[in-house]
Amino acid sequence: MKNKSLISEAKKLANKKELTSDVTVGHVGCALETKSGKIYSGLSVGTSANLGFCAEICAMAQMIKEGETEILEIIATEPDGKLITPCGRCREFMFQINRNNLKTKILLSDNKYITLEELLPHRWQDYWSKNRS
Numbered sequence: 001m002k003n004k005s006l007i008s009e010a011k012k013l014a015n016k017k018e019l020t021s022d023v024t025v026g027h028v029g030c031a032l033e034t035k036s037g038k039i040y041s042g043l044s045v046g047t048s049a050n051l052g053f054c055a056e057i058c059a060m061a062q063m064i065k066e067g068e069t070e071i072l073e074i075i076a077t078e079p080d081g082k083l084i085t086p087c088g089r090c091r092e093f094m095f096q097i098n099r100n101n102l103k104t105k106i107l108l109s110d111n112k113y114i115t116l117e118e119l120l121p122h123r124w125q126d127y128w129s130k131n132r133s
């Protein structure tokens with residue numbers, strides 16, 4: 001794993017800047033490593049009336065643009081360097097783009113990881129399938 005370079009990439013983008021009176025970017029920075037070993041990164045975009053998106057979505061969009069969907073490790077940080085886990089929407093998105101992402105490692109603190117499966121243990125798709133068959 002390249003967690004030191006992921007942390008430094010994420011920290012570079014966690015740099016809060018006001019773009020307009022409605023838009024602030026960089027509340028969160030994110031970096032992820034894919035199965036191919038490439039690193040993608042992104043930053044959060046916060047807007048009035050909730051038109052923005054998470055840093056994780058920004059990084060995953062970069063990855064998807066390159067034809068990749070499988071994430072080995074993902075890291076997100078706030079401007080003060082505090083690590084944070086993906087929000088519920090990002091957890092669901094990671095799962096939907098590639099079921100193998102249940103094994104994705106998410107850094108909680110120095111050398112302490114949690115998997116997406118641990119963060120998303122009772123997936124609605126499991127119940128949906130059972131109820132429809």
Ligand SMILES: [Zn+2]
Pocket residue numbers: 054055056057086087088089090091
């Ligand atoms: Zn999110």
